[in-house]
Amino acid sequence: MREGPATVIRREDYQAPAFWIRTVDLTFDLDPAKTIVTSKLRIERNPNAPQGQALKLDGEELTLLRVLADGDSVSFRHEPGQLVIDNPPAPDSFTLEIRNAIAPEKNSALSGLYTSGGGFFTQCEAEGFRRITYFLDRPDVMAVFTVTLRADKHKYPVLLCNGNLVEQTELDHGRHCAKWHDPFPKPSYLFALVGADLVAREQRIRTRAGKDHLLQVYVRRGDLDKTEHAMNSLMASVAWDEARFGLSLDLERFMIVAVGDFNMGAMENKGLNIFNTKYVLASPATATDQDFFGIESVVGHEYFHNWTGNRITCRDWFQLSLKEGLTVYRDQEFSADMAGTPSARAVRRIDDVRGLRAAQFPEDAGAMAHPVRPDSYVEINNFYTATVYEKGAEVVRMMATLVGRDGFRRGMDLYFQRHDGQAVTCDDFAQAIADANPGSALSANLAQFKRWYAQAGTPTLHAEGIYDAPTQTFTLTLRQTCAPSPGQAEKHPYVIPVAMGLVDAEGRALPLQLEEEDAPTGTERVLVLTDGVQAFRFVNIDAEVVPSLLRGLSAPVHLRDGLDDAALLQLLNHDHDPFNRWEAGQRLALNRMLQAVEHRAAEAVLDEAFVAAMRAVLRHPTLDAAFKELVLTLPSESYVAEQCASVDPQRIHVVRELMRRQLAARLHADWIWAWEQHQVREGYRPDAQQSGRRALANLALRNLVLHAVETADPVWQGRAYQRVKDAAQMTDRFGALEALVGAHAQLAEPALAHFHALFADDALVIDKWFSLQAMAPEPIGEGAGQVLRRVKALMQHPDFTLKNPNRARSLIGGFCHGNPAAFHRADAAGYIYWADRVLELDAINPQIASRIARAMDRWNHLAEPLRSAAREAIKRVAAKPELSPDVREIITKALESSPDPLAAAA
Structure with missing residues (x-):
């Protein structure tokens, strides 16, 4: 673990390196206790850098054995985290040879080279390569790698690395050797190696470019039958990227390797993607529809990085969204295209937005608020955030909206033409998209548009529409604001594309013609807001309309358009845009929830108009089942909290639970109908149509079980329990288990026991089992506090370990991040538990600890006495002197973001 005072890295201080590394020849003698690494680096002086600078190579937790320059010894010294050669050889280029030892089996941080399940694996992004050998470990240093791996053949029969396999040889004493060469220059963060006992699913393909390639998915023995979907997803990704963007696979082979101990979801190392098993292994018996979708999405994401991240990479880590935001956008488009129908595409977009609002909007309003392109950091691992990824993807999506689908393809083509093989910036990408589309709104406003990269916070779009019947005009006035965020008191206007339409009472989509135009331009268009306030006047509007905005x-952005219930019901019933139709239903529910929270009503009462609207959606003859399930799912407690100035998680939980019970009771007959009509009886397929039917049927079951518990009716509880025992696939089995646990049914305990017994040997399924209990809704009234007691008990379960990131996330992360009412307890027990776990994890794996630490990002928004109790817990963690930089940065920002609210008010 790195110790010592934190160093703040600032974007404005970027300087190109004094030296480049052009080629790397690495040799690994793999041994769990002592791996010997030998590197030969061809180093060139940077002619544009000031002369006379020392060569400083990054290195952590390495045992240095030898350093030679052009075959001769060279003097060196150590600085914290660096090997320094003050007087490198005089020529402009030279060969540096370094020999060092590392201990992979002691690497609990899972950064660099580590062991898992008896094999060797790596994770080098962002700064893990320096834990393997000394190097210029920065993304703008790109080199061609040749790697030789040596190991015991019986223990490690599979030896993999980036690029193409050059040769395999047998060695003495039962050892063997594999040599790999990657012809494409890459930064060290994209390096990967695997040495393990694995088996592979293989598929040979021929791309549109007419070249043959080998695709391989490697897993441990016994898991091969769970790799078909991952392989299908990989083949679909290769085909899609070639068809949509003209980007072909560029190596002889492409490999995916699944490992059970992994800090992230997956990693796009050139040609050798290392994946968390969660995003590779799936069968109908062990994986839900959401798991299948997650695999397709993540496989696509990592494959698409081959061009957007690998062939063109980041100049520095501040540009992280250059690769991540762009590639998230690409994987979202891929998933939407794989969904097929327009309705299924809309469901995908709604899912994306729900994720954005659940993770990124709160981040923008909390202690860790930062721009898509941050200005500074202490630990780069802390900036693999929803802002960089999801908001970054929204910035790319806005570019695509402003230039159109064809224009965006032209911009991508120009981007690759200009920058293939380079390490560049977000500015370079935006410039390419704009230059390929002269005359576009993006090109005309590029400098202003790039404020999306520079300013933190979520803007608010205020809208007011006025209809004038005598002149048949509708004037839409748009105004934008953005609240201050840490380090940014003043915000300047953004470029905001507003896709919109006008809907009348009969559901007609009216033609849109602005007063300065000669004719209408369709029924949907994109208004571009660039000023603080702008008015848009539409003519020939022959009836009262409701604006359908964003x-x-x-x-x-947040939208504040002042629409009342009648207008929202009109959009819910008639809007031609499925997203805004869903949004109208969510806003109707949210308004009722907020009113009940604000007035502290003893009962949250759902009016008949709302219930009738929900019934109409549920019974609608043509709407897709997946869309219905989304509309009929109430906004989450976390999303409701985001709308409150002072957050009382307990009160929000009570209101949402009461509304759930009312919907369950008042739509009881409708839920029975939905359950019966949406069963899937044909063979399992994880497609949009089947998964939508299962989602709606499982929502119906949750409501039926909830009502059954309220009325002491054993029938639906029994049916759910029977489904846990005999369902043919995991989506229905787990859906039934969720229904019992979420309703606190008497049969929940035996169902949990039965489920565990069935899947005790499947780690990913047991992760679900832990997570479900950690995120179970806290009982209202009697029984409150039971979730934390259960979580503590589960930490003593034989299947629980802090050392496995998936297991720690499922239980500790599930509780601290995913169960606000159980976590934010009046007795502060949840905060004490959080502090204990952050400190405990920090000694093992700082990256996982820092993610758990972020459960307190918005503590200063809590109502008292929770706010004071939370602050004390944060101060307790801050008082630990040996904190990693990962956790120290999170905790420090949390405390800095929140002065005493009474003092601030005074």
């Missing part, structure tokens, strides 16, 4: 969430 269709598809065309910009990542």
